[in-house]
Amino acid sequence: MDVELLDIREHMARFPPFDGLSDELLDDVAQHVEVAYFEAGRDILGYDQEVHDLHYIRQGAVEIHRRNGELYNRLGEGDIFGQFSLLRNHRVRYPAKSIEDTLIYFIPESVFHRLCEADDQFADFVELGRARLKAVVEEQHNSNDTMITRVRRLITRTPVMIESSLSAQDAARCMNEENVSAVLVVAPPDDDPQRTFIDREGQPKRLVGILTDLDFRNRVIAEGRSAEIPVGDVVTETLISIQSDESVHEAMLCMLRNNVHHLPVLHRRRPLGLLHLSDIIRYETHSSLYLVSNIFNQTSVKGLADLEPEVRTTFVRMVEAGANSQMVGSALSTIGRSFTRRLLELAEEALGPPPVPYCFMVMGSMARNDQTIVSDQDNALVLDDSYDPERHGDYFAELAKRVCDGLDACGYPYCKGDIMATNSRWRQPLAVWKRYFSDWIDHPNPEHLLHSSIFFDLDSVYGEETFAEQLQDLVADKAAESPAFLAAMARNALNRTPPLGFFRTFVMEKDGKHNNSINLKRRGTAPTIDLIRVHALACGSRAQNPFDRLDDIAKTSLLPSGTGDKIRYALEFIAIVRIRHQVFDIEEERTPDNNIEPRKVSDTERHNLKDAFQVLSNAQKFLKFRYPMPAMSRTR
Amino acid sequence: MILMRRSLPKASSKRPDWLPYLTARVDDARHAGLQRYYSRSLFAPETPIANIPMVALDMETTGLDERRHAIVSIGLVPFDMQRIRLAERRYWVVKPPRPLNRDSVTFHHITHSEIADAPDLREILDELLDALAGRLIVVHYRNIERHFLNTAVNARIGEEFKFPVIDTMELEARLHRRTYLSRLKRRLGGKPVSIRLHNSRGRYGLPAYQSHHAVIDSLATAELLQAQVARHYSLETPLADIWI
Numbered sequence: 001m002d003v004e005l006l007d008i009r010e011h012m013a014r015f016p017p018f019d020g021l022s023d024e025l026l027d028d029v030a031q032h033v034e035v036a037y038f039e040a041g042r043d044i045l046g047y048d049q050e051v052h053d054l055h056y057i058r059q060g061a062v063e064i065h066r067r068n069g070e071l072y073n074r075l076g077e078g079d080i081f082g083q084f085s086l087l088r089n090h091r092v093r094y095p096a097k098s099i100e101d102t103l104i105y106f107i108p109e110s111v112f113h114r115l116c117e118a119d120d121q122f123a124d125f126v127e128l129g130r131a132r133l134k135a136v137v138e139e140q141h142n143s144n145d146t147m148i149t150r151v152r153r154l155i156t157r158t159p160v161m162i163e164s165s166l167s168a169q170d171a172a173r174c175m176n177e178e179n180v181s182a183v184l185v186v187a188p189p190d191d192d193p194q195r196t197f198i199d200r201e202g203q204p205k206r207l208v209g210i211l212t213d214l215d216f217r218n219r220v221i222a223e224g225r226s227a228e229i230p231v232g233d234v235v236t237e238t239l240i241s242i243q244s245d246e247s248v249h250e251a252m253l254c255m256l257r258n259n260v261h262h263l264p265v266l267h268r269r270r271p272l273g274l275l276h277l278s279d280i281i282r283y284e285t286h287s288s289l290y291l292v293s294n295i296f297n298q299t300s301v302k303g304l305a306d307l308e309p310e311v312r313t314t315f316v317r318m319v320e321a322g323a324n325s326q327m328v329g330s331a332l333s334t335i336g337r338s339f340t341r342r343l344l345e346l347a348e349e350a351l352g353p354p355p356v357p358y359c360f361m362v363m364g365s366m367a368r369n370d371q372t373i374v375s376d377q378d379n380a381l382v383l384d385d386s387y388d389p390e391r392h393g394d395y396f397a398e399l400a401k402r403v404c405d406g407l408d409a410c411g412y413p414y415c416k417g418d419i420m421a422t423n424s425r426w427r428q429p430l431a432v433w434k435r436y437f438s439d440w441i442d443h444p445n446p447e448h449l450l451h452s453s454i455f456f457d458l459d460s461v462y463g464e465e466t467f468a469e470q471l472q473d474l475v476a477d478k479a480a481e482s483p484a485f486l487a488a489m490a491r492n493a494l495n496r497t498p499p500l501g502f503f504r505t506f507v508m509e510k511d512g513k514h515n516n517s518i519n520l521k522r523r524g525t526a527p528t529i530d531l532i533r534v535h536a537l538a539c540g541s542r543a544q545n546p547f548d549r550l551d552d553i554a555k556t557s558l559l560p561s562g563t564g565d566k567i568r569y570a571l572e573f574i575a576i577v578r579i580r581h582q583v584f585d586i587e588e589e590r591t592p593d594n595n596i597e598p599r600k601v602s603d604t605e606r607h608n609l610k611d612a613f614q615v616l617s618n619a620q621k622f623l624k625f626r627y628p629m630p631a632m633s634r635t636r
Numbered sequence: 637m638i639l640m641r642r643s644l645p646k647a648s649s650k651r652p653d654w655l656p657y658l659t660a661r662v663d664d665a666r667h668a669g670l671q672r673y674y675s676r677s678l679f680a681p682e683t684p685i686a687n688i689p690m691v692a693l694d695m696e697t698t699g700l701d702e703r704r705h706a707i708v709s710i711g712l713v714p715f716d717m718q719r720i721r722l723a724e725r726r727y728w729v730v731k732p733p734r735p736l737n738r739d740s741v742t743f744h745h746i747t748h749s750e751i752a753d754a755p756d757l758r759e760i761l762d763e764l765l766d767a768l769a770g771r772l773i774v775v776h777y778r779n780i781e782r783h784f785l786n787t788a789v790n791a792r793i794g795e796e797f798k799f800p801v802i803d804t805m806e807l808e809a810r811l812h813r814r815t816y817l818s819r820l821k822r823r824l825g826g827k828p829v830s831i832r833l834h835n836s837r838g839r840y841g842l843p844a845y846q847s848h849h850a851v852i853d854s855l856a857t858a859e860l861l862q863a864q865v866a867r868h869y870s871l872e873t874p875l876a877d878i879w880i
Contacts, residue, residue, distance in 0.1 A: 006847060039866035059841060
């Protein structure tokens with residue numbers, strides 16, 4: 001290394017993508033730089049000019065404009081430009097102008113191409129935003145073990161299977177001999193192909209269900225049944241299972257969601273094994289499992305509220321272990337649901353069984369399974385249509401009050417917009433809810449649109465799940481057929497826009513103005529979720545999670561090819577940055593919020609965020625085009 | 637700022653007319669290297685600065701008096717008003733004729749053993765002259781490079797080596813030392829503006845290079861000239877207005 005170039009080399013080594021280069025490559029760059037000074041206000045690159053160097057800002061500031069004059073980016077010390085032209089046709093598409101006195105280091109294209117060849121990270125960085133975001137998101141994905149470890153790796157033996165005609169006593173004897181706590185019950189095949197599989201002997205079998213130790217206690221002895229009863233009469237027929245190629249993480253969530261401890265693992269329809277919660281606990285390091293079981297062990301609201309610090313610890317630990325936003329979101333939603341369920345159980349214990357069936361429904365992030373540590377409650381009660389306000393009103397009002405107060409005590413503050421079961425408007429029989437939803441879709445005025453964007457992410461947490469499912473079905477079926485509603489929702493989804501990016505220690509807006517901080521929910525995740533919802537409604541998706549919705553959207557031609565993936569990477573990236581900054585807040589003993597301060601954003605993060613904002617901005621523009629206002633039908 | 641621009645002095649009447657000297661030297665230089673240098677460095681005084689190939693030059697010496705002290709390193713960087721061609725930089729360490737007093741002199745990045753092993757200037761003179769030929773020399777504080785080179789060349793080949801330069805320090809002095817306003821300020825007790833390389837660069841938003849290697853100081857000088865021309869002159873400014 002030529003000692004005289006140290007100054008240049010060391011400067012570059014502080015900034016991405018050069019910070020990741022080997023010493024040898026960095027030497028190569030420093031050896032070949034050329035230099036020029038540009039006074040403030042001078043054109044550095046003019047439109048369509050030929051360009052053969054990567055431009056590195058050693059000092060000063062540069063603005064990049066679109067051809068129509070719109071600001072595209074503002075760059076400062078350590079930033080690069082010109083790479084897109086070098087990768088395309090060596091013509092400048094976006095002109096560059098110095099806005100301060102600026103010193104540029106030119107890196108010749110031959111060196112640039114060498115770097116792209118020799119260093120994947122460099123190549124990813126300088127290529128288009130999509131590739132860069134994709135690389136970042138996937139790298140993070142790969143770094144997390146549980147997310148990619150498939151559940152079949154945890155299987156240690158083939159499941160014990162018994163015929164449904166076997167007596168309970170023989171079944172218990174068999175389980176004792178095999179030393180297992182659960183078995184699968186099989187029967188001769190019937191008309192249901194969903195449960196039919198070919199066993200090891202080549203015989204077609206039907207998987208009836210799973211029988212566990214607990215079933216002998218609860219369903220045989222407690223109910224005074226004979227030990228001779230066939231297990232087919234005892235076994236639960238609802239079968240919660242998981243496919244063998246799902247992740248360990250997914251298996252864990254499945255158990256938590258359904259509150260079961262055994263999970264049959266299937267390859268298509270053939271059982272491969274039986275997983276017990278302890279198998280996962282042995283594998284999982286984070287404590288969300290313990291936390292959830294702890295929640296269900298509490299016998300008072302006070303006890304539940306005392307668990308709040310543990311929720312934070314779990315959150316911090318997951319993020320530090322490299323979980324992605326989906327894993328964190330699922331885990332926190334599962335925890336939130338567990339609190340809600342336990343509060344309902346406690347309320348029912350105190351108030352007695354409900355006079356009519358009901359479904360406790362959640363909206364927003366808990367319904368979407370993308371909750372973070374900063375989350376208000378959004379919930380409602382859907383009551384059976386036999387509900388009589390005179391006779392049953394007090395019960396449900398009190399039930400709602402206990403749950404909402406309890407949630408507030410547990411760290412889920414009251415909803416500022418009063419979207420809670422305590423509001424009588426949101427504590428109604430199913431038929432009324434159906435009327436609400438239909439009315440909102442048919443008459444998309446501002447208030448209805450606001451409600452739609454809250455309530456159309458909905459899920460059941462407790463009680464009659466089918467009530468919530470019927471509402472999900474109604475939305476999925478009706479919205480897709482209502483172009484005026486979709487167009488209105490699309491416009492509504494454009495209310496919140498992303499900033500352009502960052503400049504030094506400021507957030508830069510599209511009009512060139514600067515701000516000191518940015519609310520990453522308002523300006524990032526929420527508008528992305530909003531626009532995904534519109535496409536999901538348009539294609540009749542029943543999914544609630546934005547990533548699942550993107551899967552459904554991908555099966556249609558609503559989005560140009562590749563766009564769905566871009567949005568997915570952008571959402572994942574913005575979401576994880578928001579989550580990481582909440583962890584910073586917690587670690588610095590501040591109340592976590594959705595704001596991030598640009599000075600705390602790393603250089604790499606700011607480049608990737610800028611890309612993500614760009615994806616969001618483009619997706620918003622496309623939304624308007626995809627769902628135009630239908631022409632008003634003329635009346636004579 | 638505007639005041640300064642307006643009060644910028646026009647080319648001084650004392651500014652030497654280099655053309656007759658350069659023309660004469662094309663004919664009378666005897667040393668082959670010098671002859672190549674002069675025959676390629678005949679710049680017409682009216683040439684706009686934008687059309688002049690230049691070379692920034694910096695050297696480290698054992699002291700400030702060319703009669704007692706000697707050159708130990710020479711760095712240069714070719715450039716013009718568009719680009720500074722750092723990749724074409726040249727650098728030599730040379731051995732002073734007299735041995736160094738080890739305790740009194742320290743150099744940036746150069747060890748005493750490196751100097752002991754270095755060639756005499758005579759051995760690199762042709763290379764140096766060829767690197768300078770066809771380019772106008774740009775320095776920050778001309779009295780070092782000009783006097784030391786002339787003395788050293790004279791001592792080795794018995795011929796004088798004089799050349800026009802653009803002196804970025806002199807350009808700064810014109811702005812800050814010789815204007816009516818700056819004289820007035822000084823009379824009123826103000827501190828004179830520093831026209832050292834580092835301080836001058838700061839006024840143009842140029843970065844502070846840590847190193848004082850002769851190549852980096854040459855680079856720093858080239859950047860400074862680009863900035864001075866951008867701010868106070870123009871690409872059409874004739875050579876006659878700024879060389880000295």
